[in-house]
Amino acid sequence: MTYRISPQVIALLKQELARCNNNTAALARKIGINPSYIFKYINGTVKSVQAGTWLKLCRYFPELDERPMLFRGNTGPVTGTLRQVPVISSASAAEACRHYYLPIAEYALDHPEQMVSFSLGQAGDFAIQVTGDSMAPSYPEGTILLVRPNVRLANGDPVVAILANGEVVFKIFVEGKTKITLASVSGDDGRTYQFAKTDSRAVWALYKVIQSMRDEAAINEAMKSQGVAQSWEKFALE
Template identity: 30%
Template sequence: MKHADIWRAIDRLAEECGLSVSGLARKAGLDPTTFNKSKRATPGGRLRWPSTESLAKVVDSTGTSMSHLVALMDSNADRAAYRRIPLIGLAQAGEAGYFDDAGFPIGGGWDEILFPELGDPNAYALEVAGDSMEPAYRDGDYLVVSPNARLRRGDRVVARTTGGEVMVKELVRQTANRLELRSINPDYPDRTLDGPEMDWVARVLWVSQ
């Protein structure tokens, strides 16, 4: 293992999580500067390595595995397995011009994040705002959404009404004429949307916290 390999893995893991290296360190409960490029060598040129404790905290906080972190060290890893997906604010998602009738993102002008290939060309990320999804999702989290993924009971989903209201809840039941949703935060009400109210619904596949 080379010095460049371990830092490459940390950089790539941060990308996968939609975070800067400072954000990754903060998520792991470390000093935000722990993984900064300026900390990777002393002013005199001596190489600095991240501690095993730091790596263990990163793996635990991101829900990944040490074997995955090791795989990210490979300088020949296929970066084509990653692609940029749109990052849309939750408030933007309720506005006209960001989605078509099927719930696929359209247009442009949004930010992007790098994410492993999902096999869904219409995948996108939503940035959480507010506390309506706590404790599962918090303000600033990124939810990666797949409009083409099959929906099942118990899935976390993003639903939009014909009036432009966007909500993230748990799917209880879906029929051709009704969508029953359970609130993730018990302080907020469950929702039932009848056919004329429903615009689209899509499955949440992953969250970057």
């Protein structure tokens, strides 16, 4: 089955390409498709895509998905349903970003260190096992995080970031007017990273954290009650 590249798809691709400073490779990595096709879609050279590519586009642009909400990938899980996903260490994830062409999920499938089951897992997800103390105290060494690549991030989303120096950290994503901020979960500005939106070299990859061995909703509520979760909001004005 094929899906038409509609004017809406073209408009969304143009908008995201501008946000990526016209870097087709960067946008292709985010969506999980071949970078040579970005301009082909925009210019109308390719007028339709296969189902697999369409699902990737829908994951990145949820507004394209016209299926009933019950069947969309961003709904709650069906009780008792588990999906196995490949696990790689945070060190391996950084190494893959340095030496391999993404999508990282395919690397994880080819080089799994183990397989684990998550109730919120979807096709294309993978898991990162924390090595070292770079994500402490939020996630101590050994914690396994279900992460989702190739999705647009919203302000306040928890992310695993792989920095240009190879460091892997857990932060809160904030997109301001001119800057991207990776804010400290604890509100400590000394552990917060900022870079210009046009700087595509500051961060190798950002993966949205979906689930872990802990109850993320309960943790978020606890942080809100202590005023920690709101500490990142000031960066949205920068």
